[in-house]
Amino acid sequence: METAIEPVSDRVFEAAVWENGVQVGGPKTDDDWKLVQANAMMLAETCNLLLMPGRTKDDVGWPIRTQAMKDAALEAARAAEARNTDAILAAGTRIYQACLGCHLQYIPQMVAPPTKK
Numbered sequence: 001m002e003t004a005i006e007p008v009s010d011r012v013f014e015a016a017v018w019e020n021g022v023q024v025g026g027p028k029t030d031d032d033w034k035l036v037q038a039n040a041m042m043l044a045e046t047c048n049l050l051l052m053p054g055r056t057k058d059d060v061g062w063p064i065r066t067q068a069m070k071d072a073a074l075e076a077a078r079a080a081e082a083r084n085t086d087a088i089l090a091a092g093t094r095i096y097q098a099c100l101g102c103h104l105q106y107i108p109q110m111v112a113p114p115t116k117k
Contacts, residue, residue, distance in 0.1 A: 004046045009095055011039035012076045016089035026085055036088070037080035043073035043095070061105055069098035 015036040017025045027033045047070035049055065051063055072094035079087030 004049075005043065005099070008039040008043045008046065009073075009092075009099070011036055012043065012073070012088065012095060013092050015076075015080065016085045016092060018089070023085060027080070027083075033080050033083055037077050040073050040077035040080055040091075044070045044077065047073065062102070065098050065102045065105075068101075069095055072098060 015026050017023065027036050047066050050066045072091045076088055076091035076095065079085075079091055
């Protein structure tokens with residue numbers, strides 16, 4: 001996930017950053033928008049890899065969450081093509097929710113509070 005999912009999802013997240021109701025950063029040029037779109041498409045394609053036989057978990061949660069991430073990534077790609085930062089923000093939220101759901105189920109130590117020693 002650190003080498004395939006994080007770098008491309010970060011590009012999508014960085015395309016729609018808001019502070020105090022004002023957009024900061026984000027794509028400015030045609031090339032910037034194309035890069036966001038390309039990274040969203042790479043995220044969707046990575047989801048296809050996660051759904052391949054032998055890579056899926058033995059329960060229904062894995063494919064449902066992975067498909068949700070893929071759908072949101074495709075939504076982000078369409079939003080980048082339309083140069084719509086509000087839609088990218090919405091898609092990025094859905095991507096984050098899919099990731100968090102997986103992390104909560106499959107990597108509980110990532111969200112567990114630290115223990116005292």
